[in-house]
Amino acid sequence: MAKVFVTRRLPFPALDELRAAHDVEEWPGDLPPSPEELRAAVAEADGLLSLITDRVDASVLDAAPRLKAIANMAVGTDNIDVEAARERGIPVGNTPDVLTDATADLAFALLLALARRIVPGAEKVRRGEWRTWEPAADLGADLAGATLGIVGWGRIGQAVARRAAGFGMEVVHSSRSSGVPLEELLERADFVSLHTPLTPETRGLVDAGALARMKPTALLVNTARGGVIDQDALRTALHEGTIAGAALDVTDPEPIPADHPLLDAPNLLVVPHVGSATVRTRARMAAMAVENLLAALDGREMPHPVA
Numbered sequence: 084m085a086k087v088f089v090t091r092r093l094p095f096p097a098l099d100e101l102r103a104a105h106d107v108e109e110w111p112g113d114l115p116p117s118p119e120e121l122r123a124a125v126a127e128a129d130g131l132l133s134l135i136t137d138r139v140d141a142s143v144l145d146a147a148p149r150l151k152a153i154a155n156m157a158v159g160t161d162n163i164d165v166e167a168a169r170e171r172g173i174p175v176g177n178t179p180d181v182l183t184d185a186t187a188d189l190a191f192a193l194l195l196a197l198a199r200r201i202v203p204g205a206e207k208v209r210r211g212e213w214r215t216w217e218p219a220a221d222l223g224a225d226l227a228g229a230t231l232g233i234v235g236w237g238r239i240g241q242a243v244a245r246r247a248a249g250f251g252m253e254v255v256h257s258s259r260s261s262g263v264p265l266e267e268l269l270e271r272a273d274f275v276s277l278h279t280p281l282t283p284e285t286r287g288l289v290d291a292g293a294l295a296r297m298k299p300t301a302l303l304v305n306t307a308r309g310g311v312i313d314q315d316a317l318r319t320a321l322h323e324g325t326i327a328g329a330a331l332d333v334t335d336p337e338p339i340p341a342d343h344p345l346l347d348a349p350n351l352l353v354v355p356h357v358g359s360a361t362v363r364t365r366a367r368m369a370a371m372a373v374e375n376l377l378a379a380l381d382g383r384e385m386p387h388p389v390a
């Protein structure tokens with residue numbers, strides 16, 4: 084039996100399988116372990132089941148001399164120093180595919196919410212300010228005929244494109260290997276949706292210069308990683324009307340403090356990183372993470388290794 088540390092309580096059926104096979108310790112807190120707590124917790128661990136809230140860097144790996152496998156319950160692995168794990172011969176797994184539709188649905192939900200001013204409308208009703216049917220109030224943007232610019236052309240970006248086709252939108256995309264240059268996309272798009280992983284190349288990709296290229300009527304959606312946007316630049320762009328609005332499922336940091344200056348910006352909708360948050364998707368993500376751990380601890384290749 085190997086020792087496995089799971090960084091949060093995961094109430095999903097797959098965990099029973101892990102518990103049956105190994106000696107599993109689960110972090111009891113509702114909040115993630117601190118870096119010090121994580122280092123202490125992995126001291127004896129052969130396997131680690133981590134979440135995006137856990138920074139698994141070289142110091143954690145050094146504190147875990149027995150570690151043989153890291154299974155991240157996420158498709159993104161920017162919380163893990165994958166290179167440092169590779170140097171130590173520790174395989175890292177993730178959970179691709181299973182969250183594609185849920186995340187694409189959320190990107191579209193945010194896009195629609197921005198376009199049709201859903202949150203301001205709901206707040207207006209709650210404030211008792213809905214006086215009558217007003218011919219020229221609460222007007223939003225049409226999707227049919229509008230251009231959606233998708234930045235990043237992986238599984239989720241393409242799933243968003245399929246949804247956009249159903250709404251009669253024209254789709255352009257930009258990625259490292261295909262599509263139009265980012266500058267062209269930003270200038271043409273009525274809506275921009277971000278679907279790139281966070282890497283040194285994509286950090287701050289949407290900066291002041293990028294925002295300045297967008298139409299003043301354009302709406303920006305981010306369900307990728309907060310660090311892809313320069314948030315100071317976004318705040319300025321929203322205040323100055325450089326773009327018309329933004330909806331973020333991801334921020335930097337997460338959680339974004341309630342008094343963070345970005346949250347003062349007009350036409351900004353922020354939700355708490357819920358792209359994959361459906362009952363079925365989260366259960367599947369847990370199952371894939373467990374499959375990865377069971378395989379690696381059994382000396383087999385992970386079925387879902389990080390490339």
Ligand code: DGY
Pocket residue numbers: 135156157158159160182358359
């Ligand atoms: C991921 O999997 O990377 C998401 O951001 C969290 O579900």
